[in-house]
Amino acid sequence: MNSQFIDYVMGLVESRNPGEIEFHQAVKEVAESVNVVVQKHSEYGKLKILERMIEPERQIMFRVPWVDDSGEVQVNRGFRVEFNSAIGPYKGGLRFHPSVYLGIIKFLGFEQIFKNALTTTPIGGGKGGSDFDPKGKSDMEVMRFCQSFMTELQRHIGANTDVPAGDIGVGGREIGYMFGQYKKVKNVFEGVLTGKGLNYGGSLVRTEATGYGLVYFVTRMLQDQNTDWNGKKVVISGSGNVAIYATQKVHELGGKVVALSDSGGYIVDEKGVNLDTIKRIKEVERGRIKEYCDENPGSSFHDNWQGIWTVPCDVALPSATQNELDAKAAQALAKNGCIAVGEGANMPSTPEAVDVFLSENVAFGPAKAANAGGVATSALEMSQNWMGLNWTFEEVDHRLQMIMNAVYDQCVAAADEYGMNGNLVAGANIAGFCKVADAMIAQGVV
Structure with a gap:
């Protein structure tokens, strides 16, 4: 790895954006991934593509x-x-x-x-x-x-x-x-916002899209390990939109979600969480997840929400917030036999946690790929608005599955092309970067 290019990019970002540590973290991950691309394709470096990308328009x-x-x-x-x-x-x-x-x-x-x-x-x-x-x-x-x-x-x-x-x-x-x-x-x-109500320009599946898309992406990760969701024990952080609909899809595919959380703590229900109860508490009553235990005998509540990663599972889906899963949590997941992690939130795993997953051969799906289903379906909502059409639930869901499969395929292909076989983090960054970079080159220095 040519650290000189990475150091140059990070020096630029940190000097221009002091104190913005989450932004620095996101840029560093991309710079480390696309470094090999910039070295191979001199036009990307000459035209300062990454330097232009990190400066908002x-x-x-x-x-x-x-x-x-x-x-x-x-x-x-x-x-x-x-x-x-x-x-x-x-x-x-x-x-x-x-x-x-x-x-x-x-x-x-x-x-x-x-x-x-x-x-x-x-x-x-x-x-x-x-x-x-x-x-x-x-x-x-x-x-x-x-x-x-x-x-x-x-x-x-x-x-x-x-x-x-x-x-x-x-x-x-x-x-x-x-x-x-x-x-x-x-x-x-006009379709100026997505996620609208169905009676004023919204799209079916948009509510479910990020959670569904996450599960579709991880399905491909499991298939590459010659397995599926059937009988898998799953832990999901959060209890908002992403977590709820990821839970729903996991249950449909034969898995069992045993833990969910909110900022007050996490619940464990080894029988599998009762999604109807969670939906009522969170979507209707806007309550706290600890209320789940009042009506579900055998479940338990724990007030340290980050402790959710100590619950043994086959698959973990961090879906709450950025940097919620650190190296210690990653080690606990790996030690307890977790075989796959898919990010439902934006950048929920720290860089140190990602390193643990990669070194322990835990399949890892980064957020910019694994949780792309939400924005993908937003794009489908935009398409319906432009055309003045309303697609059926089945049609939108089918298009979502096709998109998530395409996302996965791009990540794998890009990682393989640059000798990073199996590294979906690098694959996602490289595939996305190259598409945008080529468009920027075509449009000149603007």
Whole structure:
């Protein structure tokens, strides 16, 4: 490995983006993977493709004032980072969470460039959000915040320019409020957001897509080990959209999810979690996962949510948040016989954890490939909006499976081409990079 190129890139990133550690981490992973590509293809280095990729085309930061139910004025900060539009309009979610700052949005937007390229659909990379916390807020407070947020964001987005979606803290309720405000301010009905309700331009399978896609991707990983989901014990962190629908698909394919979590802790149910109970607690009541144990005898609750990785399993699907799974957790999974890990969240495994998985021969599916099903189905929603059509659940699900198979095949082929057989992290980064790089070269220095 030519560390000189990596050191040069990281010096550039760290000097221009001080303190943004998540962004630094994301760039370093890509730089380490594509180093061999840049050495082989001199035009990538000469035209400074990676250096241009790591600099967003546009960074937008704005004030979001709103009034809470007690009449107090609150002020949050909004973000939209439009990273790369070489292969299509900017595409990426909006995250509402107190941890959000510019570095988080840039890490997510940078990852989105490569993830979106892998989907085989024409979408570029972007991300946005706010440090607003929807937890504990009334529907009216969430509505007022979303309307204020969109009043500014609408200046910068559009169906052929930048198409946001949901992420942590942004579900169907928030998308609906933002879409309504966009339509009111712009006086146009267009597919400017994805994840919309079915009765105003949404797509079937979009809700399930990230979780389903994750399972479809890991299915291919298991097939390469001459096995499948039947009888597999599975641990999934989180209990939001991704975790819920990954659980549903695992159960459909014969596996058994025995643990889920939220920020308060994790539950273990060796019989297999009761998904109906989880859906009611999380999607309807917006409650805490510990409430699961009140009505499911034999299950247990543990208040250290990171301890979920000590639960023995065959397959682990980290689906909560970035850097939730460290080297110690990875070692525990490997020691307990885990054969495959697929990332449902964005960058949930630390670099040290990834090293453990690779050294212990635990099959590892990185987020930018394994969780691409959500944005892939967002692209399918955009296609339906452009055409004015509504595809059936079966048709969208079939297209999603085809896309996830294509993502997997690209990762394997790219890793093999550059002598990194079986390393899906390198394969995902190289395949995504090359597609975007070639488009950037074709379009000149812009």
